[in-house]
Every structure is written in structure tokens, then in C-alpha cells.
Amino acid sequence: MKKRALLIIDMQNDFFGEEAPMKCEGVNDTIPVINEALKIAREKNIPIFHIYQEHRKDKSDFGRELERSKPHCIAGTRGAQFIEGINIEPTDYFILKKRFSSFFQTDLDLMLRGLGIEEIVLGGIATDGCVRATAVDAHQLGYYFKLLKNGTAGALIESHEDSIKYLCRLQKDVLISTEQI
Numbered sequence: 446m447k448k449r450a451l452l453i454i455d456m457q458n459d460f461f462g463e464e465a466p467m468k469c470e471g472v473n474d475t476i477p478v479i480n481e482a483l484k485i486a487r488e489k490n491i492p493i494f495h496i497y498q499e500h501r502k503d504k505s506d507f508g509r510e511l512e513r514s515k516p517h518c519i520a521g522t523r524g525a526q527f528i529e530g531i532n533i534e535p536t537d538y539f540i541l542k543k544r545f546s547s548f549f550q551t552d553l554d555l556m557l558r559g560l561g562i563e564e565i566v567l568g569g570i571a572t573d574g575c576v577r578a579t580a581v582d583a584h585q586l587g588y589y590f591k592l593l594k595n596g597t598a599g600a601l602i603e604s605h606e607d608s609i610k611y612l613c614r615l616q617k618d619v620l621i622s623t624e625q626i
Contacts, residue, residue, distance in 0.1 A: 447563035447589055451486040451626065453479055454496045454547060454569030454576055456531050459517040459524035466515040466524070469571050470605070471598040476530050478596040479568045481623040483532050491626065492560055493537040496547040496569070496579070499525045506543050545578035554586060564589035566626055568596035573604035577612060584615050591621045 456479065460467050486493050498518045500506050507516070518525040527533060540553050547553050557565070565583055567576050567590060576597050583590045592612060599605025613619045 448561050449564045449566055449626070450492045450494060450557060450560065450562045451482060451566045451568070452494045452496055452547060452579065453483070453531070454567065454579060455498060455518075455571070456495070456528050456569050457497055457518055457524065458526055458528055459522075460570045461528050465517075467517045467571075467600070469598045469600050470602050472570060475568065475570070475596050475598050476528075478593055478623060480530070480532050482566070482568055482593055482596060482626055485623055485626045486566075487534070489626065491566075492562070493534075494540055494547075494553065494556075495527070495533060495537055496540045496542055496553070496575075497525075497527065498542050498575075500543065508544065510544075542575075545575045546582045547575070547579040548582040548586065549578075557588070562588070564591065566591045566593060566621065568593040570597070571599045571605075572597040573599035573601070573608040577608045580612050581615070589616060590619070591625075592619050594620045594622050596623070 459465050460469050461472050499520050500518055540551050542551050565588055580590045
């Protein structure tokens with residue numbers, strides 16, 4: 446089996462709840478799946494990466510995203526904090542990103558290669574945004590990727606499902622259950 450890492454993307458308050466500026470459909474259903482994946486990954490000594498975004502209060506680091514998105518994950522706000530209920534450990538890795546892809550101008554690729562990782566398992570938010578961008582970049586960088594079945598959610602159910610279909614065309618056997626980690 447290829448050496449794996451588990452990447453949990455953007456499990457932050459600004460994506461959860463009715464008042465969240467970047468509310469995604471079905472996000473609460475991802476929490477138990479992600480926690481089960483975290484538990485299994487720890488039992489198997491699989492490295493865990495929590496990918497999160499945080500933007501400056503003056504919004505100077507959003508780039509073109511604000512043309513279509515509301516401001517979110519602003520430094521120092523509750524919205525930028527990880528949601529309650531996700532089992533984060535201090536020994537996990539944390540990667541700050543400013544764009545959709547977890548690879549874009551971060552040290553994720555460097556860290557994965559340093560750990561000898563060949564395949565990443567993705568869970569989190571949003572299938573039709575950051576999860577998809579991360580999977581595409583992983584593919585382009587030569588990594589295999591898997592998606593946690595029921596462990597991702599998107600802005601809209603339709604775009605979430607379309608993104609899964611698209612990613613399943615890039616590589617084979619993309620969707621896995623937590624037991625398959």
C-alpha cells in the first residue's frame with residue numbers, strides 16, 4: 446500500500462451554520478466521518494494535516510475570490526477558528542493557506558515529500574472549492590488521492606456531486622470509506 450497522509454480541509458466556523466458567510470450544504474454530516482477517519486489514521490500512525498485558511502482584516506490577501514465570495518475566515522474572528530467537535534491533537538500538522546488549493550504557496554508538498562507520502566486522503570470543505578482544487582493539484586504533482594465517502598460537503602449539493610464525478614474521472618477508486626484508510 447502507498448504511504449498515506451490524511452488532509453482535513455477548512456473545518457472552520459465560517460463554513461458551518463445558518464449564519465456562516467460560506468455555509469455549505471450537509472457540512473454537519475461530515476463531522477462524524479472525519480472524526481472516525483482521524484481516529485483510524487492515528488491508530489495506523491498516518492500523518493494528519495489540518496488545512497485552514499485565514500485572511501487579513503484588510504482583505505488584501507483574498508485575491509480574486511471576493512468577486513464571488515463573501516469575506517470569511519478573517520484572522521482573530523470566531524469564523525476563522527476550527528469548529529468544535531473535530532478531534533484535533535497537538536501532534537497533528539497544520540497548514541495555513543490563502544487560496545483554494547492546499548498546495549498553492551504553502552509548504553504542504555515539501556512536508557508530504559519529506560514524510561515519503563505518495564497518496565493523500567481528503568476530507569472537509571468544500572468539495573466544489575478547496576477540496577477539489579487540492580485534489581487536482583495533488584494529481585498534477587504526482588500524488589494519488591482519495592476522498593472520504595460522506596466526509597466532504599460543498600456549497601451546493603449539485604456542485605458537490607459534480608465535483609466528485611469530476612475527481613473520479615482523474616484517478617480510479619477515488620471514494621473510500623473510513624475503514625479503507
